[in-house]
Amino acid sequence: MEVIIMKELLEGNEKLAEENREYFSDRHILAVNLMGAPGAGKTTFISAIAKELSDIPVGVIEGDIASSIDAENLEKQGIHASQINTCGECHLDSRVIRDGADQIDMKNAIVFIENVGNLICPAEFDLGESVRLLAASVPEGDDKAFKYVPMFSYADVVVLTKCDLKEAVGFDSENFQKGLRAVSQAPLFEVSLKKGQPAAGIKAVADYLKEKYNQMK
Amino acid sequence: MEVIIMKELLEGNEKLAEENREYFSDRHILAVNLMGAPGAGKTTFISAIAKELSDIPVGVIEGDIASSIDAENLEKQGIHASQINTCGECHLDSRVIRDGADQIDMKNAIVFIENVGNLICPAEFDLGESVRLLAASVPEGDDKAFKYVPMFSYADVVVLTKCDLKEAVGFDSENFQKGLRAVSQAPLFEVSLKKGQPAAGIKAVADYLKEKYNQMK
Numbered sequence: 354m355e356v357i358i359m360k361e362l363l364e365g366n367e368k369l370a371e372e373n374r375e376y377f378s379d380r381h382i383l384a385v386n387l388m389g390a391p392g393a394g395k396t397t398f399i400s401a402i403a404k405e406l407s408d409i410p411v412g413v414i415e416g417d418i419a420s421s422i423d424a425e426n427l428e429k430q431g432i433h434a435s436q437i438n439t440c441g442e443c444h445l446d447s448r449v450i451r452d453g454a455d456q457i458d459m460k461n462a463i464v465f466i467e468n469v470g471n472l473i474c475p476a477e478f479d480l481g482e483s484v485r486l487l488a489a490s491v492p493e494g495d496d497k498a499f500k501y502v503p504m505f506s507y508a509d510v511v512v513l514t515k516c517d518l519k520e521a522v523g524f525d526s527e528n529f530q531k532g533l534r535a536v537s538q539a540p541l542f543e544v545s546l547k548k549g550q551p552a553a554g555i556k557a558v559a560d561y562l563k564e565k566y567n568q569m570k
Numbered sequence: 571m572e573v574i575i576m577k578e579l580l581e582g583n584e585k586l587a588e589e590n591r592e593y594f595s596d597r598h599i600l601a602v603n604l605m606g607a608p609g610a611g612k613t614t615f616i617s618a619i620a621k622e623l624s625d626i627p628v629g630v631i632e633g634d635i636a637s638s639i640d641a642e643n644l645e646k647q648g649i650h651a652s653q654i655n656t657c658g659e660c661h662l663d664s665r666v667i668r669d670g671a672d673q674i675d676m677k678n679a680i681v682f683i684e685n686v687g688n689l690i691c692p693a694e695f696d697l698g699e700s701v702r703l704l705a706a707s708v709p710e711g712d713d714k715a716f717k718y719v720p721m722f723s724y725a726d727v728v729v730l731t732k733c734d735l736k737e738a739v740g741f742d743s744e745n746f747q748k749g750l751r752a753v754s755q756a757p758l759f760e761v762s763l764k765k766g767q768p769a770a771g772i773k774a775v776a777d778y779l780k781e782k783y784n785q786m787k
Contacts, residue, residue, distance in 0.1 A: 390608040391689045391718060392710025418690060419719045441720055443660065443690040470717070471690055472608045473635060473660040492709035492732065492739075493609025500687070501608060502636045503658055515709065521738055523765060548740060 366478055369447035373481025376451065380460045382412075383566040386480050388504065389488035391470030394514040394546060396423045398488055399465050401544075401552045403432050405559035409566060410462040414453035416445040416469045423467065433457050444474040447481055463566055472497070476507040484509050484565055487539075491515045495525045498532030506536040512558055517545040583695055586664035590698025593668065597677045599629075600783040603697050605721065606705035607714075608687030611731040611763060613640045615705055616682050618761075618769045620649050622776035626783060627679040631670035633662040633686045640684065650674050661691040664698055680783055689714070693724040701726050701782055704756075708732045712742045715749030723753040729775055734762040 377384045389395050396415075403411040413434040415424040424436035435456035437449045445468050454464065466482060468475045487508035489497055492515060498505040505511070511533060519526070533541060540561065544554035594601045606612050613632075620628040630651040632641040641653035652673035654666045662685050671681065683699060685692045704725035706714055709732060715722040722728070728750060736743070750758060757778065761771035 390687070390710075391714060392607065392707070417717050420716045422713055422716060441690075443688075469690070470607070471660075471688060473658075473686070473688055474691065490609070490709065492707065492735065493607075496637075496639055497608055499637045499639060500634050515739075518709065518735070518738060521735060522732075 363477070366447050369451065370479040370481040373447050373450055373454070376454065377464070377481060377483065378569070381569055382454075382459060382461075383463045383484065383562065383569060384480070384482040385463065385465045385484045385486050385562065386468060386475075386482035387465050387486050387488060388468045388472075388475045388508070389470065390472040390490070390493055393470065393488040393490040393493065395467050395470070395488050396426060397546050398512065398514060398544070399427065399432070399467060400430055401546045401555045402559055402562070403430070405552075405555050406463060406563065409563065410459060412457040412459045412462050412464040414450060414457065414464060414466045416449070416467055418442065418469055433459065439469055442469070443471050444469055444478050445480060446478050450480045463562060472501045472504050476504045483569075484562070487511045488514050491518045491524045492522050494522075495529040496532060498529065498536060502536050505533060508537065508539050510561065511537070511539050511541045513541060513543045514546065516543045516554070517547050517550070580694070583664050586668065587696040587698040590664050590667055590671070591700075593671065594681070594698060594700065595786070598786055599671075599676065599678075600680045600701065600779065600786060601697070601699040602680065602682045602701045602703050602779065603685060603692075603699035604682050604703050604705060605685045605689075605692045605725070606687065607689040607707070607710055610687065610705040610707040610710065612684050612687070612705050613643060614763050615729065615731060615761070616644060616649070616684060617647055618763045618772045619776055619779070620647070622769075622772050623680060623780065626780065627676060629674040629676045629679050629681040631667060631674065631681065631683045633666070633684055635659065635686055650676065656686055659686070660688050661686055661695050662697060663695050667697045680779060689718045689721050693721045700786070701779070704728045705731050708735045708741045709739050711739075712746040713749060715746065715753060719753050722750060725754065725756050727778065728754070728756050728758045730758060730760045731763065733760045733771070734764050734767070
């Protein structure tokens with residue numbers, strides 16, 4: 354019984370995901386599902402890449418189980434953002450994405466969907482996005498791809514954040530690559546986005562997304 | 571319909587949680603449900619506190635969605651550990667805990683249940699534990715208690731890990747306390763358990779758990 358209900362829920366989500374995909378396509382929106390653990394640096398990443406994508410409008414659909422801290426911070430930087438509170442739910446689904454998209458009401462843009470901080474559950478929910486971007490942070494450890502296989506294999510692209518902390522935490526880049534490559538061929542970018550220091554590595558991610566954006570019909 | 575099924579699942583879990591509680595009580599086991607985000611330093615914390623609790627036997631029930639890296643590392647250090655793979659599930663439930671407890675088969679001990687790295691879902695599942703210990707790490711950021719309210723209010727005790735990184739990541743201790751105190755009166759301990767450096771702060775956590783252990787009938 355449980356499995357059937359889950360399947361129905363997932364099927365319902367799939368249908369809405371297809372509708373979202375059409376909605377984004379019609380409006381020439383590259384929708385990026387940004388996933389990662391709590392504190393992986395997802396909001397900081399959005400701030401930094403929005404600056405780098407200056408010629409393309411950027412919107413954000415923020416997901417959090419509570420609070421509107423992230424959307425408020427982004428709005429302060431002039432980034433158009435809507436906030437979804439999931440009221441305890443551990444992931445975003447396609448239904449709420451459409452609400453968020455309607456709220457920011459954009460066209461010809463890159464829209465980041467900042468998922469709830471969770472390295473597990475969001476990998477089960479297609480949101481109708483074009484790109485699945487996983488932010489994994491250095492302090493989480495170099496063994497994460499071995500342990501969180503569904504998420505690491507779900508991602509189209511992986512951004513390793515907080516690379517300035519590699520030495521401080523004894524991060525083994527080789528072991529991280531080994532874990533990642535065991536489950537995924539996704540391109541890997543490394544960034545350092547520490548406050549008060551020049552952003553490193555973000556241009557390459559912006560170029561990757563620009564190319565995806567320009568490839569859209 | 572969905573809600574009813576969820577309720578039944580949770581009710582089933584509640585019943586098994588009570589059975590676990592009796593099982594642990596009969597064997598004079600202090601069961602500690604150790605929760606935290608991926609990379610919060612849960613396994614490192616167990617290694618360090620096991621040394622500090624040297625006069626009390628320590629066992630570990632390890633939960634991961636995949637791999638047995640953590641249990642293997644603990645076994646290498648002579649800590650009795652069983653590994654539960656949740657096969658994608660985002661939390662441990664009471665049923666698997668009993669399996670893990672049977673496997674390590676201990677009495678008169680402190681048993682750590684290392685939950686799946688997830689700052690959301692585990693807060694919905696009572697495992698029959700005596701203590702709910704949340705490991706929150708400095709690099710996750712000082713705003714986490716504002717955002718992950720259910721988990722922070724669920725914890726009986728909070729251990730802030732990786733405190734040696736406070737300066738490197740610009741962690742605002744006051745803001746962290748503010749978020750925590752808005753939802754919880756749980757005692758807060760701060761630890762630094764960096765490899766190659768003396769463990770700082772762990773004795774106070776060990777004393778706290780010893781007291782809980784000695785208070786058991």
